[in-house]
Amino acid sequence: MKSPKLELKNLHIARKQHPILRGISFAVQPGEVVMLIGPSGSGKSTLLRAINRLLEPPQNSIQVDGEDITTLPVTELREKIGMVFQQVSMFPGTVAENIAHAAALRKSALPKDRIQELLEAVSLSPKFAAIQADQLSGGEAQRVALARTLATNPEILLLDEPTSALDPHATRQVEETLLRLNRERGLTLLWVSHTIEQTRRVGKRVILLNQGEIQAEGRVAEVLDPDGPYQKVLDFAAGEDIRTISS
Amino acid sequence: MITLPEFPLDGLERIGAAAVLILISLIISRWREADLEKDLLIATVRSFVQLIAIGYALEFIFNLDSPLWTLTLLALMTTIAGRTAAQRGKKIPHAQWVALASIGLGSALTLGILVAVNVFTFDPQTIIPVGGMVIGNSMSVAALVMKRLANDFKEQRNLIETSLALGATSQQAARPQLRTSLQSAMIPIVDTTKTTGLIKLPGAMTGMILAGASPMEAVQIQIVVLYMIIGASAFTGLTASYLTYRQFFTPAHQLVE
Numbered sequence: 486m487k488s489p490k491l492e493l494k495n496l497h498i499a500r501k502q503h504p505i506l507r508g509i510s511f512a513v514q515p516g517e518v519v520m521l522i523g524p525s526g527s528g529k530s531t532l533l534r535a536i537n538r539l540l541e542p543p544q545n546s547i548q549v550d551g552e553d554i555t556t557l558p559v560t561e562l563r564e565k566i567g568m569v570f571q572q573v574s575m576f577p578g579t580v581a582e583n584i585a586h587a588a589a590l591r592k593s594a595l596p597k598d599r600i601q602e603l604l605e606a607v608s609l610s611p612k613f614a615a616i617q618a619d620q621l622s623g624g625e626a627q628r629v630a631l632a633r634t635l636a637t638n639p640e641i642l643l644l645d646e647p648t649s650a651l652d653p654h655a656t657r658q659v660e661e662t663l664l665r666l667n668r669e670r671g672l673t674l675l676w677v678s679h680t681i682e683q684t685r686r687v688g689k690r691v692i693l694l695n696q697g698e699i700q701a702e703g704r705v706a707e708v709l710d711p712d713g714p715y716q717k718v719l720d721f722a723a724g725e726d727i728r729t730i731s732s
Numbered sequence: 733m734i735t736l737p738e739f740p741l742d743g744l745e746r747i748g749a750a751a752v753l754i755l756i757s758l759i760i761s762r763w764r765e766a767d768l769e770k771d772l773l774i775a776t777v778r779s780f781v782q783l784i785a786i787g788y789a790l791e792f793i794f795n796l797d798s799p800l801w802t803l804t805l806l807a808l809m810t811t812i813a814g815r816t817a818a819q820r821g822k823k824i825p826h827a828q829w830v831a832l833a834s835i836g837l838g839s840a841l842t843l844g845i846l847v848a849v850n851v852f853t854f855d856p857q858t859i860i861p862v863g864g865m866v867i868g869n870s871m872s873v874a875a876l877v878m879k880r881l882a883n884d885f886k887e888q889r890n891l892i893e894t895s896l897a898l899g900a901t902s903q904q905a906a907r908p909q910l911r912t913s914l915q916s917a918m919i920p921i922v923d924t925t926k927t928t929g930l931i932k933l934p935g936a937m938t939g940m941i942l943a944g945a946s947p948m949e950a951v952q953i954q955i956v957v958l959y960m961i962i963g964a965s966a967f968t969g970l971t972a973s974y975l976t977y978r979q980f981f982t983p984a985h986q987l988v989e
Contacts, residue, residue: 500989539893539986559984564899574891577908587898630894637899 488551490515490673491536491641496546498528498535505531507697513641516671518664520684520705523694524718529677530571532694533643536675537568549641567639571646573630575618580604580629583618587637595636603632607662624655631662642666644676648683660687681709693718751776794856802856806843806863810836813871821878821976823886825988830878830975835870838968842866842960851956862960865936869961870968873917877972880916884909885980885987892987902981910973917969918962925958934958 489512496509506528513519521529535542538559547554554562564587576583584603585595601611607628613621621629627647634642644663648656664687666672678684684691684705691708693701693715701714709715754776761768793801814832821827843852843863852858885892888909895905928934933941936957940950980988 537897538984539896541982541984541986560899560901563897568897570890570894570897572890574888574894576891576895586895587900590895590898590900590904633898 487514489513489548490517490550491675492548492551493536494546494548496532496535496542498531498540498542500531505697506535509694509697509699511692511699511702513673513675515640515673516667517690518667518674518676518688520688520691521675521677521694522679522681522684522691522715523700526696527694528697529694530645533568533645533675533677536641537563537566537643539568564637565639566641566643567634567637568643569627569631569634569645569647571649573623573626573650575621575626575629578618579614580616580618580621581614583629584614584633584636586633599636603635606635606666607632608658622655624651624658627651627655627659628662631659635666639672641673641675644674646677646679649679656683663687681715685709747780790856790860793860797856799854802854802859805860806839806867809864809867810839813867814874817871817875817878820875821882823882824878824976825979827878830972830979831871831874833975834874834877834968834972835867837971838870838873838964839863839866841967842870842964845963846956846960862957865957866960866964869921870964873965873968874972876917877913877969878976880913881909881973881976881980884912889987896985896987900985902977902985902987905985905987906977906981910977913973913976914969917972918965921961921965925962928954928958 491513493509493511496506497504498506509528509532511519521532523529531540534540536547536554538554542555544555545553549557549562549566576586581597581600582589584600588595597614600614604611604613609625609628609632613625613629618626618629627650631647642663647663648659651659660683663674663676667674676688678688688705690703691705692699693708695718700718701708707713754772758769758772760766761772789805793805811832813835814828817831817835818827821831824830843859843866846852846862847854847859852862885906892905892909896902934954934957937950937954940953941947945953982988
């Protein structure tokens with residue numbers, strides 16, 4: 486058994502005394518694609534933010550490669566664990582400047598061929614490099630955001646509903662890109678998804694969160710089975726998000 | 733020595749005669765149904781009482797000629813300015829301290845430099861009115877910077893966190909917002925300085941000419957006042973932006989909620 490790439494041990498997060506995550510424990514193996522699903526407010530985004538330390542987790546509750554993340558230099562940790570947000574924000578400037586953002590933070594330049602390679606990795610043509618980032622469509626922007634994150638050579642990608650704003654065609658393209666990166670580079674993916682269909686398409690293993698706790702964890706087919714735990718959460722949960730999922 | 737021009741009226745008679753303009757304003761307000769009569773009267777009475785009171789206070793302190801009293805009055809002015817500016821940054825944790833420290837530091841540094849390089853002497857007649865100008869200006873700058881930053885940190889949260897997630901330090905991630913806040917505070921005074929004398933004669937100069945100083949004397953002081961206000965804006969703006977920024981980020985480069 487390989488040692489886990491990412492391991493959560495009894496993670497608790499509260500905001501203003503209100504518990505958001507309650508005792509989350511799971512492990513993700515190197516190169517695994519793990520889907521995270523659950524109704525809105527179940528704590529999915531908070532979980533990703535804690536792993537990226539955009540929120541401070543308690544000591545010894547999250548380990549990457551066996552090391553407590555609160556003991557690692559946070560800027561290095563964030564280069565190792567890339568994060569793609571649900572709502573894409575582009576920095577002012579060109580696509581190339583956006584992709585080179587992390588390099589510019591370290592006062593180094595990203596070579597042109599590396600930018601081309603990253604654009605190619607997210608299925609965008611090289612001519613995109615010179616385009617102003619605010620001119621991109623939703624799907625293009627999401628892929629540029631992905632290329633921008635890949636520029637730091639992350640080993641783990643945290644994906645917070647990366648396709649929720651995209652049309653079906655763009656959604657498929659982003660999915661294919663991510664799965665290819667997983668296959669070719671062994672990139673570990675922890676992927677919050679807002680649809681059952683996507684979870685079925687891309688994941689093997691799924692974790693179902695509900696009210697800050699893990700309700701179920703296992704193979705996609707088992708958790709999403711019509712008589713399985715996901716249906717039970719659906720039956721109890723009230724909310725727009727979940728109703729769109731069930732339809 | 734400044735010789736005062738001869739005015740036909742003096743004291744209360746003069747103020748009373750000028751108040752004819754208030755009377756006209758009241759009539760206009762009533763006639764055009766602007767419904768400002770009550771506010772106008774309150775403003776007139778308040779300004780009269782406040783200024784007469786400060787006149788007595790200043791005479792008292794000028795006569796004492798004590799550095800301790802001068803500093804006490806400056807500290808009091810700074811405190812009031814701090815409380816006022818903090819109103820604009822209510823969403824900022826410890827807004828009172830941020831405003832007070834920015835205004836205090838910006839004003840102290842500006843006045844300190846002016847005294848150190850012998851532009852002004854530290855006597856109450858000079859330092860209190862000059863200090864009032866510096867502190868008042870610093871108050872507007874601190875309020876602008878705090879309001880702008882609190883707003884931008886909230887509205888551009890996603891962009892800032894995107895940068896943090898790419899490995900930026902909090903200072904790197906907040907740099908665009910810090911720059912904009914300082915610009916927003918400095919641009920008005922830079923623009924005013926550019927057009928000064930072309931559009932209207934600035935207040936200090938007008939006052940000096942009315943009090944009998946020669947135009948060249950008045951201009952000299954006015955130039956010093958403009959430089960002083962630019963300096964105070966820069967110091968206060970920088971301090972306010974740094975201190976506000978510190979309230980929004982943790983040592984682990986996280987943007988607080």
